Amino acid sequence: MTVHFKQVTIVGVGLIGGSLGMILKQQGLADQVVGVGRTIENLELAIKIGAIDRHVQDPQLVMPGTDLVILATPIESYSGHLKQWGRYLAEGTIVSDVGSVKGPLVEQAESLMPPGVHFVGAHPIAGKEKSGAGAATSDLYQNALCLLTPTARTNAEALGKIRHMWEVAGSNVHSIDPFLHDWILGAVSHLPHVAAFALMNALSDLQQHTKGDAELLNYSGGGLRDTTRIAASSPEMWRDIFLWNKDNLVLMIETLEKHLQRMKSYIQQNDEAGIEHEIAKARDARQRLK
Amino acid sequence: MTVHFKQVTIVGVGLIGGSLGMILKQQGLADQVVGVGRTIENLELAIKIGAIDRHVQDPQLVMPGTDLVILATPIESYSGHLKQWGRYLAEGTIVSDVGSVKGPLVEQAESLMPPGVHFVGAHPIAGKEKSGAGAATSDLYQNALCLLTPTARTNAEALGKIRHMWEVAGSNVHSIDPFLHDWILGAVSHLPHVAAFALMNALSDLQQHTKGDAELLNYSGGGLRDTTRIAASSPEMWRDIFLWNKDNLVLMIETLEKHLQRMKSYIQQNDEAGIEHEIAKARDARQRLK
Numbered sequence: 289m290t291v292h293f294k295q296v297t298i299v300g301v302g303l304i305g306g307s308l309g310m311i312l313k314q315q316g317l318a319d320q321v322v323g324v325g326r327t328i329e330n331l332e333l334a335i336k337i338g339a340i341d342r343h344v345q346d347p348q349l350v351m352p353g354t355d356l357v358i359l360a361t362p363i364e365s366y367s368g369h370l371k372q373w374g375r376y377l378a379e380g381t382i383v384s385d386v387g388s389v390k391g392p393l394v395e396q397a398e399s400l401m402p403p404g405v406h407f408v409g410a411h412p413i414a415g416k417e418k419s420g421a422g423a424a425t426s427d428l429y430q431n432a433l434c435l436l437t438p439t440a441r442t443n444a445e446a447l448g449k450i451r452h453m454w455e456v457a458g459s460n461v462h463s464i465d466p467f468l469h470d471w472i473l474g475a476v477s478h479l480p481h482v483a484a485f486a487l488m489n490a491l492s493d494l495q496q497h498t499k500g501d502a503e504l505l506n507y508s509g510g511g512l513r514d515t516t517r518i519a520a521s522s523p524e525m526w527r528d529i530f531l532w533n534k535d536n537l538v539l540m541i542e543t544l545e546k547h548l549q550r551m552k553s554y555i556q557q558n559d560e561a562g563i564e565h566e567i568a569k570a571r572d573a574r575q576r577l578k
Numbered sequence: 579m580t581v582h583f584k585q586v587t588i589v590g591v592g593l594i595g596g597s598l599g600m601i602l603k604q605q606g607l608a609d610q611v612v613g614v615g616r617t618i619e620n621l622e623l624a625i626k627i628g629a630i631d632r633h634v635q636d637p638q639l640v641m642p643g644t645d646l647v648i649l650a651t652p653i654e655s656y657s658g659h660l661k662q663w664g665r666y667l668a669e670g671t672i673v674s675d676v677g678s679v680k681g682p683l684v685e686q687a688e689s690l691m692p693p694g695v696h697f698v699g700a701h702p703i704a705g706k707e708k709s710g711a712g713a714a715t716s717d718l719y720q721n722a723l724c725l726l727t728p729t730a731r732t733n734a735e736a737l738g739k740i741r742h743m744w745e746v747a748g749s750n751v752h753s754i755d756p757f758l759h760d761w762i763l764g765a766v767s768h769l770p771h772v773a774a775f776a777l778m779n780a781l782s783d784l785q786q787h788t789k790g791d792a793e794l795l796n797y798s799g800g801g802l803r804d805t806t807r808i809a810a811s812s813p814e815m816w817r818d819i820f821l822w823n824k825d826n827l828v829l830m831i832e833t834l835e836k837h838l839q840r841m842k843s844y845i846q847q848n849d850e851a852g853i854e855h856e857i858a859k860a861r862d863a864r865q866r867l868k
Contacts, residue, residue, distance in 0.1 A: 413797070413799045414799070415799075432799075433797065433799070435797075464792075468788075468789055468790070468792060471788065471789070472788065472792060472794055472797045473797065475781055475784040475785075475788075475794050476781070476794050476795065476797050476798040476799075476802050477798070477799065477801055477802065479777070479780065479781075479784075480777060480801055480802050480805040480806075481801070482838065482841055483773055483777050483805065483838075484805055484860070484864075485837075485841065485856060485857050485860035485861075486834055486837035486838045486841060486860075487769070487770060487773050487834060487837075488859075488860035488861075488863045488864050489837045489856060489859055489860050489863070490769065490830065490833040490834040490836075490837050491765055491766070491769075491863065492859065492863050493833050493836075493837075494765045494769075494830060494833060495765075498758075498761065498762065498765075499758055499761070500758070502754075502758060502762060504762055504765050504766050505766065505866060505867050507703070507723065507725075507762045507763065507766050508766040508767070508867065509703045509704070509705075509722075509723070509766075509767065511767060511770055511771070511807075511808040512766050512767065512770050512867070513867060514804040514805070514807050514808065515770040515773065515774055515804070515805055515806075515807075515808060516770075516805075516864050516867065517801075517804050517805075517864075518801040518804065518805060519860045519861060519863075519864040520861050520864040520865055521857070521861060522861075523853075523854045523855075523857035523858040523861060524854065526853075526857050527850055527853040527854045527857060530841075530845050530853055531845065531848060531850065531853070534845055534846070534848075537845060538842055538845060538846055540780065540784060541838055541841070541842045541845075542842070543780040543783050543784060544776055544777060544780040544838065545835060545838055545839070545842075546780075546783075547775075547776035547777075547779045547780050547783075548772065548773075548776045548831055548834065548835055548838070549835070551772055551775065551776060551820075551831070552828055552831045552832070552835075555820050555821065555824055555827060555828060555831075556824070556828055558821060558824075560817055560821065563813075563816075563817045563820055563821070564813045564814065564817045565813075566775060566779060567775050567811070567813040567816050567817060568813040569778075569779055569782065570774070570775035570776075570778035570779050570809045571775075571778075571809060571810050571811060571812075571813060573778045573779070573781065573782050573809075574774075574778050574806050574807075574809040574810040575810055576795060577795050577798065577802070577803060577806065
């Protein structure tokens, strides 16, 4: 399949959007890549590193000539963006995204598409601790999983083009139901973030109850560093993810609470076999995770 | 200070004990290092890699000629060991350990010392995922923290010798009250282990409720891998640590539960500001952890 776009507009040129822009340009997938964003400094930087060709303040002006829009802003802002410039999109245009929640977001985006404009939900599972266009690299998606979330309403040709784009980026592309996506990512990504945030906040509490002037964090080894690495994440981004995946996440937090409660009871009751069984189960499961 | 031992007996020649044995021999801190353990294969391997000079089946036979004993077995076994061969120790001998819990263990060990035998509690904070003498390396303790836990009963000269030994091993040695040690390590090590075990077990539960044949762990990125790395730890070792640090740990698990409960409520109530505040607090705390 030959996939080529005349003009791709990336809304939100951060780490994720900027890296995709670099790939679109380097791989010759687009004649022109336009950036839309809130801060001029970041957009100028994006031009300098080759993530976009130019940027505009009024997305309305470029949307009629755009054949692919990538939404790479916080998921909560999707509807505001689509309401602002959706009606300027030409028939046949594809709108795709990179958001970490899919089910209700895809439903919303589909409902906001003008006639003849095709939405394709996508979630490249990649990232690093740094953010902004300055952190973008053209190998960010190499060997990373990229999940596409087609529905009964998804245009097959548009889906094929988005799949091709992510394959060219080096990703392992899989299609999955958008609501199943949210269940799975809730378990393997959102819940671990909740746990890491709660653990850091518990440590802050415990610091307050520490005798003398001992600084707890001065005594930590690699274990705590690894366990809480993802706690250094964006509050705005994760607030939105938690709320958009609310029902799954509440149930999952309760599942985690159940296991903490169980371990606590075993410890309180000096139940050696119970503790050992819980740890052995966890260890065996962890050893299956390569 | 010149510190030299005629004969060091290491009880439990695994990763920790074996690495210390290699250092004692390579640095010329001991004329002879004797190993005591349960499996001959492991002890033979320890000789081969230069962690010990020889091994014995009956520790009683070597204890009279030993001037330093290192207890490097699971903490639950300390009293059994001390009762088996403690009475054969000569006056002036030092007994030290490497255990992850100190307060009640140090009290117990001190109460089991024969007259004139000096106990010095020590906890080198080092380790890796592999275990056994085969994983031992002479640089394991380089730049690692090593906590000594003297009490009012600790012999100053014995303490100085143990400090010197760990400094020669390359550790940053600090002295700390044994009960404060347990509070601190409870927070920065034992609680993160509880959290990692509970998270893995929660994921196993959630897998059971996953539609179709999707394997949750196939969708995980680096976040889950880091967060749960320490879940692949020894059930026996951690069972003992949890029970010996029971009172601290129960309170700490409750602190973690409180923060999970709080985040869950904010999510249930769509409290955007509350969620964002909790995450920002966690992120700020995590950013202070280098």
